[in-house]
Amino acid sequence: MASIPTLLPGKWAGSALKFGLVGLSGLLVNQFAFTFFIHIGVFYLIAAIAATQVSSTWNFVGSEYWVFSGRLTRGSRFGRYAAFLALNNASLLLRVPMLWLLADVVGVHPLVANPITLVVLWAVRFMFADGWIWQATAPVLNPNGPADGDEGGNRHPRLVAVGPGAAMYEYDVAGVLRVQSQVNLPELSYFLTDRASPPDIRINVMRVGGLPSRRTRFVTAGTTVGYYEHLGLAGANFRITMGEPVVVEVAPLLARSPHVLYTNVIEALLRFLLVSRGYVLLHSACIAMNGRATLLSAQTDTGKTSTVIELVRDHGFEFLSDDMTILAPDGRAICYPKPMTLSFHTMRSIRGDELRRREKAALAVQSRLHSKSGRTVGRFLGSMNIPIMSVNSVVQILVPPPKYRIDALMPAAIAREARITHAVLMERGEPVRERVSLEDGVQELIANTDDAYGFPPFATFAPHIRIGTDDYAALRVKEEALIRRALAQVALFRIRVTGHEWAQILPAMLDVS
Structure with a gap:
């Protein structure tokens, strides 16, 4: 039986230091x-109780993906998360009697007793986390993989590579752009290819950032822009x-x-x-x-996805995008x-036989968190001095957004392209059906597109985008001209309804027979 590897003192000290830094960041998260x-x-x-659960969740993600990220451990991530929450809540129950014992029985001043309890409980939590929750197991070897040799000429199996840097993903976006990434991007899965070509965008995973800071920092140097959050190297930082x-x-x-990463x-x-x-x-x-396409444009969370689902499922339209x-x-x-x-309102368009019972139960939570109300909370937090990208990353690691390909939900034909004949501006409110001029339509299409990028940090780094000789302002001017050119012969309409009745109105209006 293979022995369980032990940590060297230096390795143990490094993990303890990281665990302490994660704990300090958790104090800030708790306060926020x-x-x-x-x-x-x-x-x-x-x-206070709710904030403790939030900060405990934050600390778990930091421990799972940074402090103990290099370990092979037993059990599931959910099991470790449950154990970590139990450990943190139990330590809170222990802290009060410890504080009383030191202050009232031993006679230590409360201002001294308080940090003593924090340090002692930090040590206890680390020992439990290190020796129980993230207990290291024997590494799993790949018996079929190539062997490496040590200095003595002995050969041993190579460990299976895991993690973001283990593979390079190639995406060919409509034959126009190439993306090469060390991170698998599910949003681009349709464009995944096995043909390697020089990329237009290359995504690398590495340590980005420096020491912790009091505020999010945005740094420019020549053609490089960097986004660095409060947590230093532990944050969801990036550099372009x-x-x-x-x-x-x-x-x-x-x-x-x-x-x-993809969306923001x-x-x-x-x-x-x-x-x-x-x-x-x-x-x-x-x-x-x-062969005739209709664009459906609206503000985020108006109802595009549910409308598309109903049009494809009930009226035989082909799908290009939602x-x-x-x-x-x-x-x-x-x-x-x-x-x-x-999202939550999209769930009303999903029939009972399109999802398994377990998926429906999970979606009850996921769809609310990733709905308009959830994003509203996110934007509110984004206006505060908090590491919003890190918070957003942690939330979506623990509760991933409910993502489904349309052909996994129902029979659906995906059209590669079609000539645009109609564009519809979808709105909610007092019912209206009217033609829209090209100029007004272009401006509203741009406004709806900008609305999709309202979550931080787009507004911070976008003005620094420069491609060739074109800066951000010049690129926006070109974008508007391209939209106007593409839609010059297109019939533009505004359809405003009180609910979500677009799927009942559009088939007859489009007259695609």
Whole structure:
């Protein structure tokens, strides 16, 4: 039987130091969470309990993905998370009697007794975390892999590579852009290819950042822009170097949350790189029938996805996208079929036989967290001085967004491209159906696209995007001109409804027979 590897003293000390740094960052998270709960009217004792669970969750992610990230451990991540929460809550129960014992029985001054209890309980938590929750197991060897040799000429099996840097993923986005990434990006899975070519964007995982700071820092140096949060190297930091290719260096925490990486960093770069190639990445759903495409544009969380689901399932439309569509300058819509996010209101469009019971139970939580209300809370937190990308990454590691390809939910034909004949501005409110001028339509399409990038840190780093000789302002001017050109012969409409009735209105209105 293989023996369990032990940690060398230096290794143990390094893990202990990291565990302490994660704990210190958890104090900040606890304070921010406590302040937030008080702000929304939660009773302070309940707020304290809730804030403890938030900071404990934060500390777990830091321990799982940084402190003990190199270990092979037994059990599931959920099991470790439950054990870690139990450990943290138990330590809180121990701290009060310890404080009383030191202050009232031993006679230590309370201001001295308090940090003593913190240090003692930190040591206890670390020993339990190190020796129980993340107990190291014997490494799993790959008997079929190539062997390495040591200095004595002995040969032993090579460990199976795991983690963000274990593979390079190649994506060919509509034959226009190439992305090479050490992080698997599910949103680009449709474009995954096994043909390697020089990339337009290269994504590398590495240590990004420096010492912890009091505020998020945004640093520019020549063609490089860096985003560094409060937590130093433990934060969800990234660094972008504009060039050929554009190089994006991301910290391990951000790499562990590919949805946050893609949505908040990569998609913005794709948007303006496509503009530099003469294409537009428009925040718009797109369906087609008989070779004619209709764009469906709206503010985030209006109802594009549920409308697309109903049109494809109940009316036989082909699917191109529910969120982003590539516009070619000659008026074609090119598919951009990201997995759909099933937010809370989208769940109403999913029939009972399209999801398993277990998936429905999970979606009850996931869909609310990743709905409009969840994003509203996220934007509110983003306005505060907190490490919002790190918080967002942790949340989405623990509760991943509910992502489904449309053809996994129902029979659906995915069209590669179609000529655009209609564009519909979807709104909610007093019912209206009216034609819209090209100029007004273009401005609203751009506004709806900008709305998709409202979550930090886009507003911070976007003005520093520069591709070739075009800066951010010039790229936006080009984007507007390209949209106007692509839609010059398209019929634009505004359809405003009180609920989500677009799928009942559109088939007859489009007259695609």
